[in-house]
Amino acid sequence: MDNLFTQLKSGTFQQHRKLEHSAPFAVFHNEAPIPLTSYKTILTTMYGFHRQVSNVAHLCINEMEINNSADIEDMKALIALLNIEGVVSALKADMTALEDSASNFHVAKPCEAKCYSAKYGITNSALATADFTKLVAPPPTFSGMTSSCIAGLYVWMGSSMGANLISRRLHKQKSFCDTSLTLPTYYYDTMALIAKDWVTFKQQTIIAIDAFTKDANALCDATVKDANLWFSYLIGLNSNAT
Structure with missing residues (x-):
């Protein structure tokens, strides 16, 4: 089996490039x-x-739980690297900050998810009443459950690598060019922290592939296909959001 991440990098290059050069990115x-x-x-x-x-x-x-899969802990370990709760909370905090022009927001520093309200001056009730569900579009039809999950984790972790540069740029800019509102940067700060686990993610994924399937090559091919679907999904979200 060729290295999964070599296949992912080359196999998704065109879609990744298309995403980076599409609005708003x-x-x-x-x-x-x-x-x-x-x-x-x-x-x-x-x-x-x-x-x-x-x-x-x-x-x-x-x-995996229904099937009593022996490799469930391997998948849980990979998913844990995403810091899902922290990332989603960071996004909600930043989006709520931008909608609340009456608050005085400051450039954020990385912190745990539990402190986002104190960092931004946003109340828990403000986040609780905000309707974020309409922002989630239906997923594409993937090759399989395992491949779609690994592919999604790959795109997520890959995004964290770019977040390092973006976070530094946002902190340098501090405010928007068309308003006095200060940039809330909790999302990109949180993603930048996740980037530190990129090498660990790759190593653990390569080891886990053989546990996930008896046909590693087929799973790798499906993962590349599903990663392209995730990139296409993101491009589609761009169109819906603009």
Whole structure:
């Protein structure tokens, strides 16, 4: 079996490139300050993606539990690296911050999910009453449960690598070019922290592949296909959010 991540990198190159150069993410490819509208669309798009990957991961674990799979702990270990609760909470906090112009927001520093309300001055009730469900579009039809889960984790972890650069850029910019509102950066700060586990994620995934299936090559092929579907899903979310 060829290295899964070599296949993923080469096999998803075109879709990944298409995503990076599509709106609203294309704003990261120029040096101009990021406008408020683009940033809101980025956060909305990423919320839809992260929630759907979270759903697929949950379904995958449920299926493994039903089948009494011996490799369930391997999958749980991979999913744990995503910090799902922290990422989703960070996105909700940032999006709520942008909707509440009456609050005085400051550039955030990385922190645990439990402190997002104190960091941004957002009340728990504000997040509880916000309707985020409409931001999650139905998922595509994947090759299989395991491949779609691994592929989703791959795109999630890959996004964290770019978050390092984006987080530093946002902290340097501090405010939007078209409003005095300060940039809330909790999402990208949280994702930047996840990037530290990229090597661990790759190592654990390669080891776990043989536990997940008797046909590793077939699973790798399906994972590449499903990763492309995740990129297409993100591109579709861009269109819906703009």
